[in-house]
Amino acid sequence: MTVEAEPAAAAASPETRPFSADVAQLLRLMVHSVYSNRDVFLRELVSNAADACEKLRYAALTDAGLLGDDAAFEIIVAVDSDAGTLTVSDNGIGMSRDELVDNLGTIARSGTRAFVEAIADQAAGKSESSALIGQFGVGFYSAFMVAKTVTVTSRRAGSDEAWTWSSDGSGSFTIAPAGDDAPARGTRVVLELADDAREFADEDEVERIVRAHCAHIPVPIAVLKAGADARRTLVDGSALWTKPKASVTEAEYRDFYTYVSGDPAEPALTVHFRAEGRTEYSVLAFVPSQKPFDLFDPDRRGRIKLYVRRVFITDEAPLLPAWLRFVRGVVDSEDLPLNLSREMLQSNPVLEAIRRGLTGRILTDLEKLAEKEPERFTGIWEAFGAVIKEGLYEEPDRRDGLFKIARFRTSSTPDGWRSLAEVLAGARENQTAIYYLLGDSAEGVKASPHLEGYRARGIEVLLLTDPVDAFWVQTALGYEGKPFRSVTQGAADLELIPLTGEAAADDDPARPADVAVLVALLKERLGERVSDVRTSARLAESPVCLVAPEFGPDRQLEKLLARGRSQACTVKPVLELNPRNGLVKALAKRAAAGGAGEAVTDAAHLLYAQARILEGELPEDPADFARRLDRLIAAGVGSAES
Numbered sequence: 001m002t003v004e005a006e007p008a009a010a011a012a013s014p015e016t017r018p019f020s021a022d023v024a025q026l027l028r029l030m031v032h033s034v035y036s037n038r039d040v041f042l043r044e045l046v047s048n049a050a051d052a053c054e055k056l057r058y059a060a061l062t063d064a065g066l067l068g069d070d071a072a073f074e075i076i077v078a079v080d081s082d083a084g085t086l087t088v089s090d091n092g093i094g095m096s097r098d099e100l101v102d103n104l105g106t107i108a109r110s111g112t113r114a115f116v117e118a119i120a121d122q123a124a125g126k127s128e129s130s131a132l133i134g135q136f137g138v139g140f141y142s143a144f145m146v147a148k149t150v151t152v153t154s155r156r157a158g159s160d161e162a163w164t165w166s167s168d169g170s171g172s173f174t175i176a177p178a179g180d181d182a183p184a185r186g187t188r189v190v191l192e193l194a195d196d197a198r199e200f201a202d203e204d205e206v207e208r209i210v211r212a213h214c215a216h217i218p219v220p221i222a223v224l225k226a227g228a229d230a231r232r233t234l235v236d237g238s239a240l241w242t243k244p245k246a247s248v249t250e251a252e253y254r255d256f257y258t259y260v261s262g263d264p265a266e267p268a269l270t271v272h273f274r275a276e277g278r279t280e281y282s283v284l285a286f287v288p289s290q291k292p293f294d295l296f297d298p299d300r301r302g303r304i305k306l307y308v309r310r311v312f313i314t315d316e317a318p319l320l321p322a323w324l325r326f327v328r329g330v331v332d333s334e335d336l337p338l339n340l341s342r343e344m345l346q347s348n349p350v351l352e353a354i355r356r357g358l359t360g361r362i363l364t365d366l367e368k369l370a371e372k373e374p375e376r377f378t379g380i381w382e383a384f385g386a387v388i389k390e391g392l393y394e395e396p397d398r399r400d401g402l403f404k405i406a407r408f409r410t411s412s413t414p415d416g417w418r419s420l421a422e423v424l425a426g427a428r429e430n431q432t433a434i435y436y437l438l439g440d441s442a443e444g445v446k447a448s449p450h451l452e453g454y455r456a457r458g459i460e461v462l463l464l465t466d467p468v469d470a471f472w473v474q475t476a477l478g479y480e481g482k483p484f485r486s487v488t489q490g491a492a493d494l495e496l497i498p499l500t501g502e503a504a505a506d507d508d509p510a511r512p513a514d515v516a517v518l519v520a521l522l523k524e525r526l527g528e529r530v531s532d533v534r535t536s537a538r539l540a541e542s543p544v545c546l547v548a549p550e551f552g553p554d555r556q557l558e559k560l561l562a563r564g565r566s567q568a569c570t571v572k573p574v575l576e577l578n579p580r581n582g583l584v585k586a587l588a589k590r591a592a593a594g595g596a597g598e599a600v601t602d603a604a605h606l607l608y609a610q611a612r613i614l615e616g617e618l619p620e621d622p623a624d625f626a627r628r629l630d631r632l633i634a635a636g637v638g639s640a641e642s
Helices: 021-034 040-059 097-105 112-123 139-145 195-201 203-213 250-261 342-347 349-372 374-388 390-394 396-405 420-425 442-446 449-456 469-475 501-505 512-529 555-565 582-592 598-614 622-641
Strands: 015-018 075-080 085-090 147-155 162-167 172-177 186-193 221-225 232-235 269-275 281-287 303-308 311-314 328-333 434-438 461-464 484-486 532-535 544-547 574-577
Touching (some): 021 139, 040 075, 040 139, 040 186, 040 203, 040 311, 075 195, 085 195, 186 195, 195 203, 203 232, 203 250, 250 269, 250 303, 250 328, 269 349, 281 349, 328 349, 342 349, 349 374, 349 396, 374 390, 390 396, 390 469, 420 434, 434 469, 434 555, 442 461, 449 544, 461 469, 469 555, 512 532, 512 574, 512 598, 544 598, 574 598, 598 622
Parallel strands (some): 075 221, 434 461, 434 484, 532 574
Antiparallel strands (some): 015 172, 075 085, 085 186, 147 162, 147 186, 221 232, 269 281
8 A cells, every 4th residue: 555645734634544454354363363472562562662773773873863862772661550551662763654654554565465364374273373473574463462542653753743643453543643742753652451451551560571572672671650750671772692602591592583583483593603803793693493484585585683883784784695594683793884885785895704604604503403403403404405405506615514414305215304425325336426306296206217226226316306406406516526416317327236125036128129129119109209219227117207318407407497488398308118117028029029000109109108197297199198098998908808
């Protein structure tokens, strides 16, 4: 919803407006069903107040006049048990009239629909309520869980005008000029508490919540009781990231993680350190324990708040690569200038040094976690492995470190995770490569006939189903001296690795001369549909499969590229025959005996169609496929009857 600037005369009168449809639905769901623990509303209001103070601190770097005579930031939580009200005030950046309408009457965020769906699921018992509001950036509206009415009075820093926004959450809000008691700068949020929420007007209850959930806030917080002479400071505003690691409790880490991420769950990994030397900076960063709803949004970035000597600068600095975009936290530099421009953010050498150091430290800590607490690391990999692997493609100089933490499903452990070191430790004698199979789904790759010959030889194959897999395997040189090789491309170099177990006992291929006749016949009948027909070492049970030629894209990569071009694949595949398969042996024997009639021709086309179906594709001509299948079935039934 876009709000047009209005003439001063019209803007001077109170005006009632409806909420946008998304906000109205959000409020209905939130008020009636979202949270059993309603303390969260105060945490969200205090976090918003702290953000407003940080924004003004940054704006004042270029316009010191915005601070006036009030340079000390503070958040005040005032309680009045007799009136049943709770007030959260800050002296931060404040909001103009249009900002009040835009920020509190609409939600111009891509995650709005996802949030509404998430809380609807929670109301139906499909998800946990503890991880919703903060993550989706709609924390202000949590006030309506405890309030009959919410009144927001705000004056933008440097403005002569102040405005009041108010609503009972039932579907509309009112915007009007503020009275004489408006703050000189900043925002005041007054909650008229519902009858079942009047405990939040109690000073002791407010103190408990603030100390439990807001101790990490980098702005002082005070509580003021109605009738009291002075307010009491509850939080001193000291920055948690500047404290020694040994002096910070797990509860403080968890609360700070919630503050920077909006996720009240436990972080999976905490990274807290201070770098000293040519570049000095402090870091407090977290790897979440669950993936956010917009993890694969192309506009999503790593939300690392950048401070310079305790002054908040921005949360859009490129401090992490895109493949670590799920990490949340704070970096505080001692060396950067306070007046960083957008251009400097993109090219500053100090920032680049911080980026390298922070990325390397997170990788190192992930590697240590994988070694010491593999189960905990597995949770991180299951949530973010598909994103981390983007680094294998985007940052070649990071590959060695990424290969140490990368985990894969394999043909030997399709439901578990294996490291590359573990895969190599189990390599067969004469195995020359690390083999992989690309596909769209785990079920599809596990059932692929291309794996048969590798399983029959006890060779472990990586099962790769994330889209980025098709790209990094093309550019990675290999691991520990062994190249990566697709099992659906080129000739299978398996001749020097013997079959094992039952496969070795059943090794009874068709006569080479008979197979040669069948191969020649299939080449003739299939024509330009394939680039070649040959016998296969990669098949152990299935009669046929399609593979890519030695040079060019892998079969799965070719499909991905074709989707991007919105056209069919142009590289003709190779059809491989399994000389040990009963059907192929029978066809080879018949072809060698001169049986190149209609039945063998139908079989040739049906084998090619079967190979396409096994790859998840339709026959090129379904009607022709059905006619040929009908003829073969009819011939078989007739032969059986006679």
